[in-house]
Amino acid sequence: MVHLSVAGIREMLESTGSVREDLFRQALRLKKEAAGEGIYLRGLIEFSNVCRKNCLYCGIRREGTRVGRYTLTDAQVLDAAQYAWRKGYGSVVLQAGEQVSEGFIARIERLVGEIGDLSNGELGITLSLGEQSAVTYRRWRKAGAHRYLLRIESSSPELYARIHPDDSRHCYEDRVRALESLRKEGYQVGTGVMIGLPGQTTSDLARDILFMKRLDIDMCGMGPYVECAGTPLAAYSEAQGGGTKEVLHERLEMTLNMIAVLRIVMPDINIAATTALQAIDAGGRLRAVECGANVVMPNLSPQEVRENYALYDNKPLALDSRILEQSVCYGERGDSQHFKKREKTAWNSGKYPK
Ligand code: 5AD
Ligand code: SF4
Numbered sequence: 001m002v003h004l005s006v007a008g009i010r011e012m013l014e015s016t017g018s019v020r021e022d023l024f025r026q027a028l029r030l031k032k033e034a035a036g037e038g039i040y041l042r043g044l045i046e047f048s049n050v051c052r053k054n055c056l057y058c059g060i061r062r063e064g065t066r067v068g069r070y071t072l073t074d075a076q077v078l079d080a081a082q083y084a085w086r087k088g089y090g091s092v093v094l095q096a097g098e099q100v101s102e103g104f105i106a107r108i109e110r111l112v113g114e115i116g117d118l119s120n121g122e123l124g125i126t127l128s129l130g131e132q133s134a135v136t137y138r139r140w141r142k143a144g145a146h147r148y149l150l151r152i153e154s155s156s157p158e159l160y161a162r163i164h165p166d167d168s169r170h171c172y173e174d175r176v177r178a179l180e181s182l183r184k185e186g187y188q189v190g191t192g193v194m195i196g197l198p199g200q201t202t203s204d205l206a207r208d209i210l211f212m213k214r215l216d217i218d219m220c221g222m223g224p225y226v227e228c229a230g231t232p233l234a235a236y237s238e239a240q241g242g243g244t245k246e247v248l249h250e251r252l253e254m255t256l257n258m259i260a261v262l263r264i265v266m267p268d269i270n271i272a273a274t275t276a277l278q279a280i281d282a283g284g285r286l287r288a289v290e291c292g293a294n295v296v297m298p299n300l301s302p303q304e305v306r307e308n309y310a311l312y313d314n315k316p317l318a319l320d321s322r323i324l325e326q327s328v329c330y331g332e333r334g335d336s337q338h339f340k341k342r343e344k345t346a347w348n349s350g351k352y353p354k
Pocket of ligand 2: 061098130
């Protein structure tokens with residue numbers, strides 16, 4: 001029985017010992033029943049680290065000076081997509097810092113179309129390109145993208161405000177509106193949060209789970225907060241005792257709890273074992289797969305730009321190959337079962353003309 005109250009979820013998040021082991025077992029069982037036995041791969045293409053935002057935690061924020069800025073060429077993007085296609089990865093994710101110029105929008109539109117063409121429309125295409133207008137989301141959807149990742153970062157408006165600059169580009173309500181607009185445009189919608197942010201409580205995390213349930217999301221990617229040297233939030237967090245090995249490990253363990261609890265609350269969604277887990281522990285992503293995650297995103301960005309997409313410290317540059325020894329589903333897009341069910345219901349209830 002799932003208790004959908006802040007207190008009930010908090011209790012699950014705080015479980016230890018054999019109760020926690022039972023929770024993980026239950027999550028793994030539910031994953032297999034509702035989301036399938038296997039793990040789905042998404043080849044991650046980090047298209048550009050240029051960003052108009054200035055999130056206080058992020059290494060590629062606008063004012064960050066420690067990374068060289070880059071944007072991949074069309075050929076580099078298409079090569080990576082071709083690689084994913086040849087290797088039988090079901091999908092690719094095109095990710096970049098937030099850019100809103102018409103040149104950028106049109107380029108993504110074209111590249112999405114070309115990735116579709118090179119795979120006979122079979123390769124799944126996920127975008128992770130920040131907040132955009134409904135018109136832009138529609139253009140990219142029409143071009144062939146069908147999933148979108150936009151993390152809420154924290155569902156608490158107060159905490160959101162503390163980790164972002166206080167200006168109109170970093171507005172909590174706009175972010176929620178963007179998520180709603182993605183749903184309206186027909187995407188499979190993914191969101192997620194960071195775990196272990198300074199001042200974040202387990203009640204906040206319980207509310208994050210309830211937020212995802214309320215938005216009825218199809219996919220989730222969440223990971224531990226990892227201090228990134230040179231960012232304002234890292235300086236603040238380190239002054240509060242954050243960033244030590246011990247604290248990072250606590251965040252990793254709490255992220256696993258969040259994955260297991262989310263799986264129990266929303267059994268049929270796709271949940272990613274995120275890269276940040278592996279920044280803390282070499283086996284981090286593997287452990288996530290063992291307690292409810294069913295998606296991993298091997299990095300396909302060209303080697304020479306990888307170190308510049310440094311969102312946080314110690315970001316691993318390659319996947320723990322032990323994950324590929326799991327039952328990986330090759331040649332399948334691995335769409336969210338949750339999305340498929342919702343679409344079927346909408347179809348039957350006459351949302352679409354027959
Ligand atoms: N620690 C962990 N995750 C981070 N991200 C950005 N900076 C950090 C950090 N320091 C995550 C955000 C963003 C995603 C692309 O990377 O959640 O949505
Ligand atoms: Fe830009 Fe995303 Fe980093 Fe924020 S988290 S600064 S939007 S890349």
